[in-house]
Amino acid sequence: MIPINIIVAIDAQRGIGKNGSLPWELAGDIKHFRETTSKPRSPKKRNVVVMGRKTWDSIPQEYRPLANRMNIVLTRNRRLSLPEGVLKAENFDKVLQMAKSEQLKNVIETIFVIGGQQIYEEAIKCPECEKLYVTHIHKDFECDTFFPPFQDAFQSTAVSDPVNESGIAYHFEEYARKNK
Numbered sequence: 001m002i003p004i005n006i007i008v009a010i011d012a013q014r015g016i017g018k019n020g021s022l023p024w025e026l027a028g029d030i031k032h033f034r035e036t037t038s039k040p041r042s043p044k045k046r047n048v049v050v051m052g053r054k055t056w057d058s059i060p061q062e063y064r065p066l067a068n069r070m071n072i073v074l075t076r077n078r079r080l081s082l083p084e085g086v087l088k089a090e091n092f093d094k095v096l097q098m099a100k101s102e103q104l105k106n107v108i109e110t111i112f113v114i115g116g117q118q119i120y121e122e123a124i125k126c127p128e129c130e131k132l133y134v135t136h137i138h139k140d141f142e143c144d145t146f147f148p149p150f151q152d153a154f155q156s157t158a159v160s161d162p163v164n165e166s167g168i169a170y171h172f173e174e175y176a177r178k179n180k
Contacts, residue, residue, distance in 0.1 A: 002099050004128045006113045006120060007036055008147050009135035009170075015143025016115060021058050023141040026165050032172055036133055037112045038068040045109035046070050050095050050123075053080065055115040070108065072098070074119055092122040117145040124148050132175040139168055153178060 009029050010016055017023065040047050049066050053075040056064065065071040065086045072087045072095055073080070082088055089095045099108055113123040123129050132154055154175035162171045 001128060002105070002108050002111055003130050004111045004113065004123065004126060005131040005133060006123055006129060007033060007133040008115065008120065009033075009137060010147045011137045011143060012140045013143065014147045014149070015141055015145070016117065016120075016147050017058075017145040018141060018143045020054065023143060024137060024168060026135075026137070026168060026170065028163050028165050029135045029137075029170065032133075032135065033114075037066070037114070040109035042109055046107055048072055048099070048108050048111045049114050050074065050089075050092075050111060050119065051114045052116045052119045053077065055119070056082075058116075069112075070104075092119065092126065096126075096128070117147070121148050124150055124153070130177055134173050134175065135170055136173055137168060137170040138162075150175065 008016060009022070009024070009026070015023070037047055037049055046069065048070040050072045051074065053073055056073045059066070065083055070087065072089055073082060074089055074091065074095070076090055080088065087098065089098060095111070098104055099111060113119055132150060155178050156173055157176045158174040160172040162169055
């Protein structure tokens with residue numbers, strides 16, 4: 001089975017976005033995201049990033065698709081045009097089916113769900129979702145989209161030292177799904 005992980009940055013109220021974009025710009029968080037999602041342990045495999053169409057649209061054009069990762073965009077819009085090599089799925093179940101296909105099952109190491117709110121809500125309920133990589137930002141940004149509550153189903157396994165960047169404090173924390 002291919003592991004499914006979630007990676008997210010959340011503010012003090014579990015906010016993840018405001019007006020369709022990230023309300024913060026933290027180079028350390030972007031570096032953490034890139035390193036976590038783009039470097040498989042096996043040189044023969046690739047990681048996948050799964051995102052909703054709004055998240056895809058929020059990524060600056062010059063960074064799309066996200067390099068060194070297989071990109072899958074969730075959308076119900078069958079006519080949405082995506083660059084060559086970017087896959088499209090109509091829902092999260094289709095992503096799981098794609099990952100198990102003969103074409104991909106031996107190529108994919110880890111699936112990382114990278115947003116937005118609806119995709120996180122689906123993924124966190126999925127029993128195959130094993131791990132969360134959370135950047136906890138110690139400030140309230142009055143967001144309009146949020147990460148779902150997760151502490152009942154996941155437990156902290158690793159915490160970084162606090163980081164302070166541009167007057168914003170944050171830390172990285174990893175969570176594993178609690179045994180049922």
